[in-house]
Amino acid sequence: MIADRGLAGLKTRDLARExxxxxxxxxxxxxxVDELILRVGSRTLHRLDQALSAVESGEPSPQATLVRIALAYCDFAAENLELWRALFEHRMDPDKPLPDWSIDDQLQLFRHVYQPLAALFPQRSREELGITARSLFSAVHGMVALGLEQKLVAVPLPALRKEIAGLVRAMIDGLIARAA
Amino acid sequence: MIADRGLAGLKTRDLARExxxxxxxxxxxxxxVDELILRVGSRTLHRLDQALSAVESGEPSPQATLVRIALAYCDFAAENLELWRALFEHRMDPDKPLPDWSIDDQLQLFRHVYQPLAALFPQRSREELGITARSLFSAVHGMVALGLEQKLVAVPLPALRKEIAGLVRAMIDGLIARAA
DNA sequence: AATATTGATTGAACGATGTTCAAGTTTGTT
DNA sequence: AACAAACTTGAACATCGTTCAATCAATATT
Structure with missing residues (x-):
């Protein structure tokens, strides 16, 4: 129901009837419903994890891998728009904390960015790499999030992919140049 | 009410009483309430616009200006967390379109990124620059959005600012290197 | 086999919330 | 003063998530 009516279209009565x-x-x-949404989110995150893992196999350069991961993230978001949005749109009551299994699900994602980054910058510490991985992931996430938004001008998907690839390459080049 | 209780804490009855x-x-x-939220969003966007304009004055290099803009965006989001979140969390019914004045408000934001970018890449077309400006903005937005999220590990603000400055510089360096 | 216990299922009801509207009140005009 | 226009009120409606006493089915026990 989330997949084709969006988070706002999920009603317990409709769900029960279905x-x-x-x-x-x-x-x-x-x-x-919070738990329900979190459990759907968990499935979505696992499918996303698989999609990202699928592009990591036997790639020559870490740079190319990072670009492919970013594009895979974009593609997954585009193909699973509502489910992907539900991951970020949903907000819990401030007093009710996220269950641990949900937090774990989310942290797994950074792993995909961390590994190629560690290959690129072997001299950096684990903390530094973790932070950079999160930043890189967040930057790509932002491009996908605003790019797929209908609110403003809709960007055609091929153009968005091209932009993402270009900016990821630029970010990596810049990081390498600064490290030298 | 949005400012200190969040979008979800805005109730018409409470508002009326207040x-x-x-x-x-x-x-x-x-x-x-949609219009109400949009009007609050309009005010927020104008204040954000002013905050970004305030750091553009008499700066030597476009690079430095872009970094300052990104940091100003981060600071504004941190200082106006709930109001800033309301800009992106709110979703209209798919059939009800955004009013024009609200769309205009949002497009103004890219202007701040566009101008320094145009100074850096004078040979590029207006469309290219517009697209790159939106991408850069989106990337920084993503870093701020996930960085200020409580959902995962909360990042201390100074660390987030450092990350943003570093990645923005890297992105610009990379863009320049690719253009050469 | 008969009965007791446990657990699932139901659907009515509750409270909160956005929205509407008939009735009442104020304000402005002639 | 009399009338019209506009505003204000608060009750009522529809739609939610959520709860719960009552009912039913299944399983265990004697």
Whole structure:
């Protein structure tokens, strides 16, 4: 339901009707809609993880791998738009903290960026690499997020991919030049 | 109310009580909560615009200006966290389109990135520059958005500023190197 | 086999929330 | 003073997530 109606289109009554039970029965499977959304998010993150892993195989240069990962992220977001958006649009009540399994899911993502980065900058510490990996990931995420937004001018997907590839290469080149 | 309770904490009844009128009277000032949020967003965007303009004065190099703009964006987001989040968290019904004045507000933002970029790459066309400006802006936005997120590990603001400055410089260096 | 216990299922009900609207009140004009 | 226009009110409506007493089914126990 999230996939084709968006997070806002998820209603417990519709959901109950679709799976064939009374609306109250939803709460035997799940404590909250919050938990429901988190569990859907967990599946989405795992599929995203697989999509990113699929492009890491046998690549010559770490640079090329990073570009391919960024493009794979973009493609996944475009092909799973609503599910991907649900990962970031959803906000918990400030007092209810995220369960640990959900936090773990999210941290796994940076791993994909971390490894090629570690190959590029072997002299850097684990912390430095972790921070840079997060920054790089965030930058690409921002480009995808605003690029796929309908709010402003919609960017055609091929143009967005080209921009992402260009800017990722520029970022890596710049990082290498600064390290030298 | 958005500023200190967040978008989700904005309730028409609370609002009516706070401004001293009946809950129905809110709809004489505004057609929707959507419009209300958009109007608050407009104010936020104008203040953001001013904050970015304030760092553009008499700067030597376009590079330094771009870094300062990125940091100013980060600082504004940190100091106006909930209002800034409201700009991006809010989603309209898919059938109700954004009013023109709201779209204009948002497009103005890219102007700040466009001008220093045009100084750096005078040979590029207006379209190319516009696209690159949007990409650069989006990348910084992504770093700020995920950096200020409490969901994952909270990043201390000084560390985030350092990361943004570093990656912006790297991106610009990379763009220049590729242009050569 | 008969009964008791446990657990799932139901759907009505509650509270919160955005929105509407008939009725009442104020304000402005002639 | 009399009328019209506009504003204000607060009750009512629809739609949510969520709860829960009652019912039902299944399983365990005697």
């Amino acid at each position: 799976i064939g039970c009374a609306n109250g029965a939803v709460y035997n499977l799940v404590a909250d | 401004i001293g009128c009946a809950n129905g009277a809110v709809y004489n000032l505004v057609a929707d």
